[in-house]
Amino acid sequence: MSADILKNPPGVLKYKIFVINLDRSADRLLQMQRQLENAGLEFERVPAVDGNALDDESIGRNYSKELNRKKYYVPLKKAEIGCYMSHLKACKKIVESGLDYGIILEDDLILKKNFRLLPEIIRHIPADWDYIKLIAPFRKKRITGRIPIEMFENASARPEKFELVRWNKPPTGTQAYAISRSGAEEFLRRRSVFFRPIDVDLQFTWETGIDVVGLEPQLCKISDAESTIGGRKLKPHYPAARLIYKLKYAINSLIR
Secondary structure (H helix, E strand, C coil): CCHHHHHCCCCCCCEEEEEEECCCCHHHHHHHHHHHHHCCCCCEEEECCCHHHCCHHHHHCCECHHHHHHHCCCCCCHHHHHHHHHHHHHHHHHHHCCCCEEEEEECCEEECHHHHHHHHHHHCCCCCCCEEECCCCCCCCCEEEEEEECCCCCCCCCCCCEEEEEECCCCCCCCEEEEEHHHHHHHHHHCCCECCCHHHHCCCHHHHCCCEEEEECCCEEECCCCCCCCCCCCCCCCCCHHHHHHHHHHHHHHHC
16 A cells, blocks of 8 residues: 555545444443444444353354364453454445445444544545554554555645554454455455454454554544453463464564
8 A cells, every 4th residue: 555545536435333232231332322423423233242142053153163273372262252253243234235344343432532533534545455443452563654644635724634554463452443345355255264363363464364554543442341351361272372373473474
């Protein structure tokens, strides 16, 4: 993606905002609804998949224990499986609705004032993007490239400045992002069966076929609400499994 491409006249893009929300989290949905209404933005709720309510047969249709053992260092919790399935569900809606892109939000966000500008920002980005992270709240990653987004003909009238950034390794977290229809189609094709947490999987760009970039400044932050997934992972498959996994990632990222 070159800086020159960003100077092309923007076109009209068909999009929708999707909020992933568990049925039992009505208070979170209400909070998101208020924020989006205040921003003048409409949304569609995507009922989240409750992983803890899934039986083994349902899990087995999407989650591969065999691939998990081969390619990740620890089994996934049911909540992580449900989270992945929820995001795939949102991606299917983008494809089935014939949208140019979708904005996918989890329900534990605080939207910043400039979030209302997001559709306009994306309208000024060329069509050859896959996945734009709108938040990167965890361990910081080294930024390897920046591309300014020229949003307005008269920059002095609207001083907001945004840029796309590229990292040496995409940060974790899937709380807020935009994904193009072609990106959603590719992700669904390659990950109809999955074996890692979704945010970790997106770091394996050579496997998913998804080019991950970020938007700065970030347009939202995580609220103080307790995670519905939880932080404790299950026991690693074998001693040193995490170290071997990290070494394999480092080697593969260098040769790709």
